[in-house]
Amino acid sequence: MCGIVGYIGNKIASEVILDGLKRLEYRGYDSSGIATIEEKNLKISRAVGKIKNLETVIKNEEYSGTAGVGHIRWATHGKPSEENAHPHTDCNKKIVVVHNGIIENYRQLKHELISEGHKFLSETDTEIIVHLIEKHFSGDILSAVKSAVKQLKGAYALGVISLDNPDVLIGVRYDAPLVVGIGDNEYFIASDIPAVLSYTKRFIFLEDGDIVELKRDGYKIFDSKDNICQRKVNTIEWDSLMAEKAGYKHFMLKEIFEQPQTIEDTFRGRIGVEDISDFFDELNINTEIIKNINRISIVACGTSYHAGLIGRFLFESISGLPTETDIGSEFRYRDLIIDNKTLLIAISQSGETADTIAPMREAKKYGAKTLSICNVMGSTITRESDATLYTRCGPEIGVASTKAFTGQLTAIYLLALYFGIVKGKISKEFSVKFIDSLIKIPRDIVNILNKEQEIKTIAKKFFKKSDFLYLGRGLNYPIALEGALKLKEISYIHAEGYPAGEMKHGPIALIDENLPVVCIATEGKVYEKILSNIEEVKAREGIVISIAVEGDELIKAKSDHVIYIPKTEEFLYPILNIIPLQLLAYHIGVLRGCDVDQPRNLAKSVTVE
Numbered sequence: 001m002c003g004i005v006g007y008i009g010n011k012i013a014s015e016v017i018l019d020g021l022k023r024l025e026y027r028g029y030d031s032s033g034i035a036t037i038e039e040k041n042l043k044i045s046r047a048v049g050k051i052k053n054l055e056t057v058i059k060n061e062e063y064s065g066t067a068g069v070g071h072i073r074w075a076t077h078g079k080p081s082e083e084n085a086h087p088h089t090d091c092n093k094k095i096v097v098v099h100n101g102i103i104e105n106y107r108q109l110k111h112e113l114i115s116e117g118h119k120f121l122s123e124t125d126t127e128i129i130v131h132l133i134e135k136h137f138s139g140d141i142l143s144a145v146k147s148a149v150k151q152l153k154g155a156y157a158l159g160v161i162s163l164d165n166p167d168v169l170i171g172v173r174y175d176a177p178l179v180v181g182i183g184d185n186e187y188f189i190a191s192d193i194p195a196v197l198s199y200t201k202r203f204i205f206l207e208d209g210d211i212v213e214l215k216r217d218g219y220k221i222f223d224s225k226d227n228i229c230q231r232k233v234n235t236i237e238w239d240s241l242m243a244e245k246a247g248y249k250h251f252m253l254k255e256i257f258e259q260p261q262t263i264e265d266t267f268r269g270r271i272g273v274e275d276i277s278d279f280f281d282e283l284n285i286n287t288e289i290i291k292n293i294n295r296i297s298i299v300a301c302g303t304s305y306h307a308g309l310i311g312r313f314l315f316e317s318i319s320g321l322p323t324e325t326d327i328g329s330e331f332r333y334r335d336l337i338i339d340n341k342t343l344l345i346a347i348s349q350s351g352e353t354a355d356t357i358a359p360m361r362e363a364k365k366y367g368a369k370t371l372s373i374c375n376v377m378g379s380t381i382t383r384e385s386d387a388t389l390y391t392r393c394g395p396e397i398g399v400a401s402t403k404a405f406t407g408q409l410t411a412i413y414l415l416a417l418y419f420g421i422v423k424g425k426i427s428k429e430f431s432v433k434f435i436d437s438l439i440k441i442p443r444d445i446v447n448i449l450n451k452e453q454e455i456k457t458i459a460k461k462f463f464k465k466s467d468f469l470y471l472g473r474g475l476n477y478p479i480a481l482e483g484a485l486k487l488k489e490i491s492y493i494h495a496e497g498y499p500a501g502e503m504k505h506g507p508i509a510l511i512d513e514n515l516p517v518v519c520i521a522t523e524g525k526v527y528e529k530i531l532s533n534i535e536e537v538k539a540r541e542g543i544v545i546s547i548a549v550e551g552d553e554l555i556k557a558k559s560d561h562v563i564y565i566p567k568t569e570e571f572l573y574p575i576l577n578i579i580p581l582q583l584l585a586y587h588i589g590v591l592r593g594c595d596v597d598q599p600r601n602l603a604k605s606v607t608v609e
């Protein structure tokens, strides 16, 4: 996700915008930029890296303009660089655009615009927007923007200014957040409230399809049917830190609730209704290389390792490729049996984990092709791997990984389908059915998130416990591991994830009336087996908290507590099953008074061995 700020009024725009960008740094920080309308020209400054680098550039410049836009970037298309930093301008450098979101049809539009003579300077999807506005511009920036956005597919929150319309600031919202701040003869647009909360507490939340025209003496809002409309003016009473968390108590909770959006952003533009093969020109591993691969080796750490364990099931079941998954710190010291027919997949949210980088470097020495699944564009792992499939989750601030995990699973689903199609392992029918279920996952997660209070009630019953056991089988065994990791790292309770079938080989000795046992019992080929494991726990007085599919009365009869999730494809249950476990861990951590965003002894990215 990126951050946008726009201003028009009587203050020095660069000061207001820079201040706003600093307050949006939690949304992205690989580059930033600002553009203002000065006397006779547009003044534009951009910088790679943190916002302080832009501040350094600006303080050496003279800015007096009172209208402008700014942007802080979390790269999704085009590496972090000054050329790719927003704002972007048209060929004549008279129109400026800043954008948050993903334009799905940018390749086709870019091709058309280049054939019409437009010159592009960046690798971003955003730049096509400003050239499209230029194409439609005939003196009035509002009508040019209205015409241009009709051609866009995807998600976009835009800020637009034009030298030929110096008294106008335009904002556009479609499937990416944009708020309007209402001041006294001054107006603001921003991706999020914190950016301008210090200037006003009055906000309009634009709706999808809204276009707002802001002038110093007033504003007009046009809805998706181009009718002038009124939107409610809300008064926000948050302080600025609360606002950065969008009113959530912790970043971790905010990030849990962002998952419907971040999952959709990760598959957006990468799946068609029929299949996903057209997405893969983004992934510079061509079909010949995939056909030549005869095995996959996945390396990762922590939560990313758990995603890798699910990847192993999916690459074997859907793609027909023998796959092994290793913890990075173990893999790097094994006597590796790897060759140029091995695809090494490194999974990492940060892209800077030393225990994942080292094995990837080692595997390259043996000729392996390397593919990274990563959330941070331009990070070490992405620079050193042959190809990268980016998750699009925006910065993950909470140390406990949540949205990055489900973003990684989404990326793995896409890859498994792609490999399965290239290897001829799956039918068109399977692909269409799977994609149809995958597209519904964001809505299914909203359904689960609506049960937060129910999960909080369970947390209240068990937050004083000293031990937890998490059981799962097959695809849900890695979810048992991940649920246990979430709990232990933020509540400091000893929690262990175990393959349910292994209970009788030892852990069953732990079961008594004091031990909560979380059982992941969604339908699938091992459902009957997990049922009998639940009975084994109950027979020894254990407390059973089950995750089950809506309507499953059998599990309810055998459990002390059940958290229901919507029905979906068996392969997709892991991405749903983890949601209640994230919330359970979060609420137990809060009830125990732990610092859930920055747990003791932990760092967000472990860049040392």
Ligand code: AGP
Pocket (backbone or CB within 6 Å): 301, 302, 303, 304, 347, 348, 349, 350, 351, 352, 353, 356, 399, 400, 401, 402, 489, 603, 604, 605, 606
């Ligand atoms: C997960 O909640 C932890 N924060 C930790 O296990 C993390 O997943 C691990 O350090 C790997 O980090 P990476 O994904 O950035 O490589």
